[in-house]
Amino acid sequence: MFFKKTKEKNKQSQSQTPPSKVMEKLSHVEIHDKQQETIQEIQSIFGEDKDFCKREIFIFGDIPSTVLYLNSIADKECISTDIIKPLTETFTLVDKEGTKEINSNLKTTILKKVLYHADVKTDRKLVKVIDALLRGKTILLVNGIDEAFLIDTFKTDKRSIAQPETEQVIRGPRDGFIEDIRTNTALIRSRLPIPEFRIRDMEIGTLTKSYVALCYIEGIANEALIEDVERRLSTIDVDRILDAGYIEQFIQDNPRSPFPQIKSSERPDVIVGNLVEGRIAILVDGSPFGLVAPATFNQFYHTSEDYNERFIMVSLIRMVRLAALLFSLIIPSMYVAVISYHPELIPTAFAVAVTSGRAGVPFPAVVEVFLMEAAMEILREATVRMPKQVGGAISIVGVLVVGQAAVEAGFVSPITVVVIALTSIGSFATPAYNVAIGFRMLRFPLLILTGILGFYGLMIGLLFVTNHVLSLKSFGVPYLSPIAPLNFGGLKDTIFRAPLNWLLDRPEELQTQNQRRINPHDSSPNNPLLPENKQKSGYVDE
Known part of the structure; x- marks a missing residue:
C-alpha cells in the first residue's frame, strides 16, 4: 500500500498559537450575567470601529437585552425580522400557573419558542463570542443569562455562478466555483446526493482563520489517504491562507519540483468526477479553485469534456x-x-x-x-x-x-x-x-x-x-501511474480513452475501498424496430 497509515490525528497546530494578543487575553474570560459588563469589554476591543453596531431592546416587556453585530458582514434584514421582531413582540412570559417564569427557563424559552432563526448557538466564552462576531454572526446578550446567543446572519456580496474562463468546454456543464465555500460545497453536493459524501471542516491561518473543507466519499476513498491529507492540513501553521494555492504548496510532496503534484480546478463536475474515483477534494473559503489529491501526470492533459464525447475522437x-x-x-x-x-x-x-x-x-x-x-x-x-x-x-x-x-x-x-x-x-x-x-x-x-x-x-x-x-x-x-509502474487496466484511460462501459474499475493506484465502478452487463443496442426484435418487443406493423 502506497499510503502511510497514521493512528492518531494531530490537532491543528495553530490552535496552540494565539491569533492575536487581544484574543490571547480573552482566552479565559467568560460572559457575565450582567450584560453591561460584557458589553463594556466588547466595546473596549472594537473601540471606535464604525462597523460595530449595538441595538438595545427589551424582551418580554421588561428584560433589558442587547443585539451586537458588524454592519458590513451581517444581514440587517434577517436581524430585524428573525431576531429583534420576535423578541420585542413577545411581551409576556407566563408558565402554566400564570406566574412569571424564572430566569433559569429564559434561555430555553428564547431558543425554542421565540427565535425564528434556524442556526442559533450559545456560548459563555468571550473569545468565542468575539470570533463569532467577526464572522458575521449576531450576538444577543440577555440580562440575567451568563451565556451569549450566537445567531448566524453572515451575508456578503458575491459574484454569480458562471463558466470558468480558465477551463472552457464546448460540451459540458457551464457552472463553476466562486469565492464562497458554502456555494462551492452546495454545487458538489447537488451532484452527489448521497449520505456517504463527507465534508470535514477546519480553520487554517492564525490571522485569516480561513475555512478549509476536506471532501471525500466514505466507503470509496482510502482511509489512510484521508488521514494523511488531514494530517498534512493540520500541520500548517501560518498567519494567512488567502487561496487554495497556499494549501497546495504546504501539503505537496516535492515543493521544489516544477511539476504540480496536486490538481486544481474551478469546475464542480471535475471535482465530483475525481471524488467518485476515490480521490480527496480540498476547498478553501475565498478561493474559486478546488484541489484534488492525489494527482498523476495524465490528469493534467485530460479535460471533463473527454468523457462527454465519443471515445475515438x-x-x-x-x-x-x-x-x-x-x-x-x-x-x-x-x-x-x-x-x-x-x-x-x-x-x-x-x-x-x-x-x-x-x-x-x-x-x-x-x-x-x-x-x-x-x-x-x-x-x-x-x-x-x-x-x-x-x-x-x-x-x-x-x-x-x-x-x-x-x-x-x-x-x-x-x-x-x-x-x-x-x-x-x-x-x-x-x-x-x-x-x-x-x-x-x-x-x-x-x-x-x-x-x-x-x-x-x-x-x-x-x-x-x-x-x-x-x-x-x-x-x-x-506520478506517472499507471504507466510507471505499469498497470494494463489503468491504460484504458491515459493516452487513449476506452469506451465508458470498458472502464469497470476505479484507478488501482488509489487503493480504494470499493474498486468496482461499473457493473458489467450486455449494453449492446437492441433496436425494437428491427424485424427479428419486433415480436419480442411487442411492436407489430398494422
Whole structure:
C-alpha cells in the first residue's frame, strides 16, 4: 500500500498559537450575567470601529437585552425580522400557573419558542463570542443569562455562478466555483446526493482563520489517504491562507519540483468526477479553485469534456494534446542542435532556405532562440496582466509587428520565428496552465545544454527530466501511474480513452475501498424496430 497509515490525528497546530494578543487575553474570560459588563469589554476591543453596531431592546416587556453585530458582514434584514421582531413582540412570559417564569427557563424559552432563526448557538466564552462576531454572526446578550446567543446572519456580496474562463468546454456543464465555500460545497453536493459524501471542516491561518473543507466519499476513498491529507492540513501553521494555492504548496510532496503534484480546478463536475474515483477534494473559503489529491501526470492533459464525447475522437484529441506538450518542450532545442551541430540532417532543398534566411543574423542559433523565447515569455506575461481591452492589441502588435520588424532588421531568421510560434501554440494546447508553465520554464535549461553539447546535451536534459518525473509521488502515488509502474487496466484511460462501459474499475493506484465502478452487463443496442426484435418487443406493423 502506497499510503502511510497514521493512528492518531494531530490537532491543528495553530490552535496552540494565539491569533492575536487581544484574543490571547480573552482566552479565559467568560460572559457575565450582567450584560453591561460584557458589553463594556466588547466595546473596549472594537473601540471606535464604525462597523460595530449595538441595538438595545427589551424582551418580554421588561428584560433589558442587547443585539451586537458588524454592519458590513451581517444581514440587517434577517436581524430585524428573525431576531429583534420576535423578541420585542413577545411581551409576556407566563408558565402554566400564570406566574412569571424564572430566569433559569429564559434561555430555553428564547431558543425554542421565540427565535425564528434556524442556526442559533450559545456560548459563555468571550473569545468565542468575539470570533463569532467577526464572522458575521449576531450576538444577543440577555440580562440575567451568563451565556451569549450566537445567531448566524453572515451575508456578503458575491459574484454569480458562471463558466470558468480558465477551463472552457464546448460540451459540458457551464457552472463553476466562486469565492464562497458554502456555494462551492452546495454545487458538489447537488451532484452527489448521497449520505456517504463527507465534508470535514477546519480553520487554517492564525490571522485569516480561513475555512478549509476536506471532501471525500466514505466507503470509496482510502482511509489512510484521508488521514494523511488531514494530517498534512493540520500541520500548517501560518498567519494567512488567502487561496487554495497556499494549501497546495504546504501539503505537496516535492515543493521544489516544477511539476504540480496536486490538481486544481474551478469546475464542480471535475471535482465530483475525481471524488467518485476515490480521490480527496480540498476547498478553501475565498478561493474559486478546488484541489484534488492525489494527482498523476495524465490528469493534467485530460479535460471533463473527454468523457462527454465519443471515445475515438477523444483519444485522437488526447494524442494531439500530448504531442503538442512534448513538442513545445523539445522543438527549440532540436532546432538549435540541428542548425549548430548537425546541419547534415537538414534536407538539401530545405537547407538552402534555412541558409538564406540566416544570412546576416549576428547571433548564434542558441542565442537567437533564447532571446526569442525570453521575448515571447515577456509578451505572454504582459498580455495576461494587461486589461482585456488592451491585452488583445498587445498580443497582435507583439507577434506581428515586432516579429516582422525583427526579421526585416536581420536580428532573427524567419525559420526561428516559425519555430518559436509553433512552440508557443503547442504550450497553449495543454489544459492545465500550471503544467504548461513548468514545461515552458524547462525549455531554457534544455536550450543551454543543447547549445553547449548539441544532441548530447538535449538527451542529458531529457534524461534528467524523465528521472525527476519518475521519482515524483503525490501522497504516495507514483506520478506517472499507471504507466510507471505499469498497470494494463489503468491504460484504458491515459493516452487513449476506452469506451465508458470498458472502464469497470476505479484507478488501482488509489487503493480504494470499493474498486468496482461499473457493473458489467450486455449494453449492446437492441433496436425494437428491427424485424427479428419486433415480436419480442411487442411492436407489430398494422
